[in-house]
């Protein structure tokens with residue numbers, strides 16, 4: 001699709017991004033680089049470390065539930081385990097997640113651009129991210145000790161607890177700026193830097209996902225910042241905002257928190273949906289089914305998703321009318337989501353399907369995310385949610401969405417773009433094995449939790465009644481299988497990175513612009529800015545020849 | 548009072564969504580697997596760029612819309628019943644604190660286990676002395692947050708003679724998992740006898756409420 005001149009070029013005019021020697025060398029060449037690809041990889045490195053750390057905490061949480069009573073840690077430690085697990089996973093992994101890593105790397109490549117609109121701002125975002133993370137880690141080891149409020153920091157418990165909430169909350173506040181600036185940068189980039197001929201409806205769907213995400217990041221994140229600032233003020237100066245004993249209102253906190261944190265779910269999921277929309281047509285060797293419907297549904301999800309925060313508060317004492325309205329709006333989000341899923345499945349119809357690791361991850365995304373969607377419907381229903389709220393059902397549901405959705409989407413994207421990022425290929429057999437282990441372990445862990453939740457197991461419980469013990473043990477075994485799958489996957493990717501075979505320029509037969517680059521992308525991506533003459537996934541007008 | 552309760556309605560609504568979900572989930576999963584084999588590149592060499600199909604896309608916009616609106620409606624009707632507290636319900640004040648429950652009956656009885664007559668609607672006034680708790684009766688599918696600074700209300704009616712578990716469902720600190728109690732559902736005559744004989748005279752001091760404590 002891109003001008004053939006690029007594909008035929010033998011040498012890039014500029015060194016590839018990994019070889020480039022600018023003003024600085026070695027580590028400085030990375031941490032002072034404004035190249036979107038290097039920034040994407042720096043995010044990725046940090047993110048993998050945070051993910052593994054939080055996963056380890058999750059491992060210990062599950063282990064603690066092995067027996068009734070104490071298994072390995074006391075109640076106070078358990079409460080900090082789930083708090084820190086949640087804070088890291090939400091604020092440092094899944095929210096920045098795909099946009100910061102694969103988004104940074106591939107957005108300009110897919111658009112046919114040399115970089116994002118504001119490269120230095122982009123590097124600033126990375127520094128804010130690292131500073132925010134550092135502050136959160138300081139909060140763990142300084143006075144008061146590890147936060148124990150849960151990742152939601154609910155008032156007035158956040159005011160009462162003596163643990164180090166101010167620092168943790170300040171870290172989240174800083175991270176917010178990183179997210180806002182990334183969103184702003186991406187939205188601007190898509191408005192300004194699309195290659196000639198790339199109309200909005202010739203833009204790849206991964207970009208559409210990032211576009212919708214960018215707007216939520218810009219519009220919703222400030223609310224989180226304000227909320228965290230108010231907690232900080234209340235906590236340090238005893239000015240009543242959320243604590244009723246100081247004249248504040250704890251329900252106000254919940255509104256403010258979820259006005260951000262519900263749309264944040266769409267910050268997490270929309271880019272992952274974009275990745276699935278890339279992978280399905282590539283491995284079906286045909287165009288995507290219902291391109292415009294998928295693009296518009298991203299915007300519809302972003303818009304409707306911003307109006308449903310109150311469904312986290314059906315049992316809080318919120319008014320009947322508000323509950324009914326929030327429930328209705330919640331169901332509206334289900335419609336564009338259903339359209340996406342059905343269009344992905346339809347994309348397989350009359351394709352010439354190659355079953356490769358990225359496709360397997362994408363299919364498990366569709367499967368797990370659909371379960372997340374259906375269990376979401378169950379909680380959107382008012383009377384059923386009253387029963388399910390604050391039980392394991394909710395915990396399992398959002399792991400189906402954020403883990404089965406966002407993280408599986410990230411894994412799918414990593415396996416898809418790995419050859420273009422590093423010029424190497426991982427072992428496909430090991431990728432398949434780790435995928436299968438993850439799928440089995442995931443469902444053992446979280447499907448069991450769905451059942452336990454329906455039977456009334458409350459979340460954030462250090463201990464459990466004996467009748468829940470069998471379920472807890474099954475879930476814990478599931479967590480071991482899942483973790484084994486994840487570790488094998490990372491080991492395989494690392495091995496591919498260091499010792500993998502050299503990859504072809506376009507091993508999967510992708511049609512978007514990043515695949516038109518020969519070998520690894522050079523410093524400014526394209527020797528010559530490509531001219532776009534057709535839709536992003538038109539495989540068959542000029543069928544790609546694949547080995 | 549034999550107005551029944553809302554437990555069966557919650558189960559029925561859940562069952563309806565579960566069945567719809569299972570059918571759709573089976574359809575999605577089966578289609579994916581079938582297509583993988585049927586249109587594998589060894590079987591189908593000539594893929595076709597199908598850009599969309601208006602009728603099909605309209606169909607799978609309209610059907611989900613109808614389904615979710617039906618779900619919403621059932622949920623709303625069921626919820627209305629939860630929120631409509633019977634006028635003749637027995638009123639009990641229920642106070643949550645870190646980490647236990649206390650119940651005050653109209654005649655002055657104070658307990659930390661909730662004794663109720665079987666089948667009678669019970670109207671709880673929920674108060675907290677510190678942070679947010681949540682009064683959760685999984686066996687009756689009833690839950691309401693207990694928020695400091697405001698009085699939330701809920702109702703339930705038991706349908707068996709037995710002890711129902713009560714959990715605190717909103718995280719409230721170190722001993723959140725031990726903020727448990729029971730609702731003891733008694734034959735009405737037995738309850739009346741207990742209620743009369745304990746009126747205003749003595750403080751009822753029950754055993755520890757932490758059922759799994761000390762294991």
Ligand SMILES: [Cu+2]
Nearest residue numbers: 680715719726
């Ligand atoms: Cu509590």
